[in-house]
Amino acid sequence: MKLKIRYDETVQTLDLDEKATEQLWGSLSLEGEGLSDSEREQKIQEAFDFQYNRPEYNS
Numbered sequence: 001m002k003l004k005i006r007y008d009e010t011v012q013t014l015d016l017d018e019k020a021t022e023q024l025w026g027s028l029s030l031e032g033e034g035l036s037d038s039e040r041e042q043k044i045q046e047a048f049d050f051q052y053n054r055p056e057y058n059s
Contacts, residue, residue, distance in 0.1 A: 001041045006053040024048075 001016045003024070016024065025040065028047045032040065 001044065003045065003048060004053070005048075 001021045003014045003016055005012050005014060021044065024044055028044060030043055030047055032043060035043070
């Protein structure tokens with residue numbers, strides 16, 4: 001999975017392996033059974049954006 005992280009005015013992309021993706025899924029308290037990998041990655045990115053990639057959070 002490629003996770004986009006915002007730092008001030010730039011965006012950095014991290015490559016996560018399957019284990020790290022599963023840990024992030026749990027730490028973000030996401031739920032969903034029977035989702036495809038792409039759907040899971042999209043939900044992770046949306047939750048990460050909501051919690052951490054906000055302009056007011058990064059200033």
